[in-house]
Amino acid sequence: MATNLSPFATSVIATSLWNTPHQFSRFSTLPEKANFSLWVSRIRSINGARKRFQLKSSNGHPLDAVPLQEGLAGIPPAKNHFGSQLGEENFPISQSEHVESTLSITVVGASGDLAKKKIFPALFALYYEDCLPKNFVVFGYARSKMTSEELRNMISKTLTCRIDKSANCKDKMDQFLKRCFYHSGQYDSEEHFSELDCKLKEKEVGKLSNRLFYLSIPPNIFVDVVRCASLRASSANGWTRVIVEKPFGRDSESSGELTRCLKQYLAEEQIFRIDHYLGKELVENLSVLRFSNLVFEPLWCRNYIRNVQLIFSEDFGTEGRGGYFNNYGIIRDIMQNHLLQILALFAMETPVSLDAEDIRNEKVKVLRSMRPLQLEDVVVGQYKGHSKGGKSYPAYIDDPTVPQDSLTPTFAAAALFINNARWDGVPFLMKAGKALHTKRAEIRVQFRHVPGNLYKRNFGTDLDKATNELVLRVQPDEAIYLKINNKVPGLGMRLDRSDLNLLYRARYTREIPDAYERLLLDAIEGERRLFIRSDELVAAWDLFTPLLNELEERKIAPELYPYGSRGPVGAHYLAAKHNVRWGDLSSED
C-alpha cells in the first residue's frame, strides 16, 4: 500500500505506525522493512513519555500524536523527498531521542478574511495560553506582496486578549508577532514552495521539524497547494499535516474527486478537514451531557424523544461573500456540514472509547442510516430587500456578484429521518438561514407527552407546550436548559413552565475559547476526533447530492422572505406536516 503513495504520505503512515502499536496490522508492510523489535522498544519509550506529558488537546484521552514539548522519543522514521528507503540509516535512534522539535505553521491564504478574522487570532490565543510548543514559527503565504513586517501589522489589528486574562498581553502580542513571517508566492508554483521550504529550514535548523499547513483559500486551488507543499515543503524528518477548510466539493462527485486528488499527495492521516462547528464548546458538550449523566442517555431514543431540531440563523446576509455563496447556497454552506455533523454526534451510539476512530465510526453509521431526503421534506427560501425603522436592507440579488435571476437558497428547512432502531420515525428538523431576525445556533430536543398525565387539565389547552424540552444553545450566550413543568406556589394547583438553566456566563467566569483554537490545537496534537474523515464526507454528500441535483434540475424557486424576518412560512408547514412546532418561536426564547 505504501509504495503507491508519495514520499510525503509514506512518512505519515510511518508516523502513525510509530505512534500507535495497534495500527501495525493496518499497514503491515512498513514495520517489516525496519527492525521490528526496535520499533516495539521505541513505542514503549513513547508510551513512557506520554505518561509524563501533559496533554493539552481537547480530548482527555491519550493521543496518537508525538508529544511536542518532550525531547523526541517519537520521531518517525521517514523517507526523504527523493524517496530513499525508510530505516535506521535515516534515523539513528541515538540521535532522534535527543533532538529538539519545532513546529512550523503555514497559513496559506494569509491575506484573506478567515486568516485575519480567525486563524491568526486563534494562534495567538494558543500562544497566550502556553499551548504552543517552545519552538514554533508562523508563516503567512499568499500571492499579495507583503513583507513580514506588513503581515505583522495586518494581523496585530485582529489579535485580542481574553477579558479574563489581559496581564502582559501587549508583551505577549509582541513576542508572538516576532515569530510571524511572510512569504509571497503563487499557489501553483513548486518553485515558490521550495523558497518557502528554505525559509522554514532556516528557522528549524538542527531541530526535528513538524509542519502544519492551513489551507485558508478558495477550494479551486486546494489541490495545487497540496501538490506544491507536499513535493517541496513537507517536513523531511517530522510530521506534515494539512488543515483543509470547507467546502469539500459541492456534491458527491466533486468531493470524491477532491479527495482522490488530495490523496495523491497526502495520506488520510495527514488531512484534517475542518468543520469549525465541531470545535464549539456546546457541541463538544453534547456527548459529555449524554454519556456522563444517567438522566439523559436512557431517554435518548424514539420512545421518549418526539423530535430534534437543529437550528442555525444569522441576522446578516451574504454581504461580501456573495460570489462564493451563490455557487454553494445554504444547504451546502451550513446543512451538509455543520448541522449534519451535529446530528451525527447527537444520534450516534455510544462509541467504544473516546478515540477519534471510535467516535467517527459511530458518526458514519448514523450518516449511512439516513433515509434519502425527499424534495417534499425540504423548503428553500431567499431573502428579499426590506425597509424597517427608516433603514433599508438589501435583497440577496442586490449583491453585485450575484446574478439577478439567482435561485440560490439563503434559507432552507428540512425534515430528516434515521432508519435505525433507536431513531425510527423521529423527525430531525434542520433550519438554516441568513438575513433572519436573530443570530443563533441551537439544538432542541422535544420530548414526548407524559402518558396518562395526572395534571393534563391543569395545562390548559396546549398540551404540546407542556412537554419537556432540552435546549443546547450553541451561540450566542452558551447555555443548556431543560424546560420542565412545576407548580405555581400557592394554595391552588396551577402549573407553570420553568427552565433548569445552566447559563455558561453565570456558571463560569472563564472566557470560552473560539472553535478555531480548539481545532488548531487538536491538529497540532494529532487529535482527529473533531475533523471529518473521508467516509463521513462521502456519506454526507450521498445524503444531500440527490436533493441538490433535483433542486437545480427542476429550478425550484425559493420562497422569498424579507431581510430580518423569521424566514419563509413554508418552514412552518413543513414542521406541521411532521407534527412539530419549531421550538425557537415561543416567546420565552
Ligand SMILES: NC(=O)C1=CN([C@@H]2O[C@H](COP(=O)(O)OP(=O)(O)OC[C@H]3O[C@@H](n4cnc5c(N)ncnc54)[C@H](OP(=O)(O)O)[C@@H]3O)[C@@H](O)[C@H]2O)C=CC1
Ligand atoms: N471567511 C469565513 O468566514 C469562512 C471561510 N471559510 C473557507 O475558508 C477559506 C478561506 O476563506 P476566506 O478567507 O474568506 O477567503 P478569501 O476569499 O478571503 O481568500 C483567501 C485568500 O486567497 C486568495 N484568493 C482569493 N481568491 C482567489 C482566487 N480566485 N485564486 C487564487 N487565490 C485567491 C487571496 O489571497 P492573495 O490574493 O493574496 O493570494 C485571498 O486573500 C475558503 O475555502 C472559505 O470557503 C469557511 C468558513 C468561514
Ligand SMILES: O=C1O[C@H](COP(=O)(O)O)[C@@H](O)[C@H](O)[C@H]1O
Ligand atoms: O462555515 C460558515 O460558518 C459561518 C458561521 O460561523 P459562526 O461560527 O460565526 O456561526 C457562516 O457565516 C458562513 O456562511 C459559513 O461558510
